[in-house]
Amino acid sequence: xxxxxxxxxxxxxxxxxxxxxxxPPDGGPVTPAEIRQAAVVALVSGVAxxxxxxxxxxxxxxxxLISDGKAVYLRNSEAEAAVGGDGTFILxxxxxxxxxxxxxxxxxxxxxVPLVFGLALGGVLGSLLAWGVGIWLGPGGDVVARAxxxxxxxxxxxxxxxxxxxxxxxxxxxxxxxxxxxCTALFGPRDPQPEPQLWPPVPPVPQAPSH
Numbered sequence: 001x002x003x004x005x006x007x008x009x010x011x012x013x014x015x016x017x018x019x020x021x022x023x024p025p026d027g028g029p030v031t032p033a034e035i036r037q038a039a040v041v042a043l044v045s046g047v048a049x050x051x052x053x054x055x056x057x058x059x060x061x062x063x064x065l066i067s068d069g070k071a072v073y074l075r076n077s078e079a080e081a082a083v084g085g086d087g088t089f090i091l092x093x094x095x096x097x098x099x100x101x102x103x104x105x106x107x108x109x110x111x112x113v114p115l116v117f118g119l120a121l122g123g124v125l126g127s128l129l130a131w132g133v134g135i136w137l138g139p140g141g142d143v144v145a146r147a148x149x150x151x152x153x154x155x156x157x158x159x160x161x162x163x164x165x166x167x168x169x170x171x172x173x174x175x176x177x178x179x180x181x182x183c184t185a186l187f188g189p190r191d192p193q194p195e196p197q198l199w200p201p202v203p204p205v206p207q208a209p210s211h
Contacts, residue, residue: 030112034112034115035114037108037114038117040118041108041115041122042122042125044100044122045100045119045125045126048126049125049128049129049133050133052092052130052133053129053132053134055092056085056092056130057160059088060084060085060089060134060160061088062158063157064156065146065155065156065158066154066156067147067150067153068152086167089131090171093130093168094171094174096175097175097177097179098175100119100123101178104176104180105183105188110188119173119176119177119180121173122176123172123173123174123175124170124173126172127168128169131168131169134160138159138160139157139159
């Protein structure tokens, strides 16, 4: 009496490898360390929004206003300065996001989904803080009171504004996630390569019959 070469509960091996089930991918649940890393990244990015707000206040073009004693008018009819304020903020936010993505990759080479979420959340928080800092430290928002203060025919600066606030708030997180993704794809750790298989495959060695 001879025993089967393969256990009854397992299918026979496929010499060509087409019928074998795929191996489960590596990975596991989110660890507390990854959550802490994401929280630190979000906090640092949010605090960096103060610097973004100061740079926006410094580099954004000013919109000149002037009053005739009855109404307030644009000093120049062109609206390029108003659009330039939005463009300056978006470009600065993209740059801050790229720097945040590179630093996060250099510090945490094996960053996962929590780290990317921290970059996105920190980018939004930093952009909101930068917006508030620029408006708070910039020219006053009460244009009528400012016109009365300086007097007629005296030019003054309009308050900083974001006409495309939604796009401005998304520039930082988009720049951070894209930069981090590129760094991970180009310089991130690689998965180990599978060992080369012999071709043609070596048939299994038959076992001796058991009594």
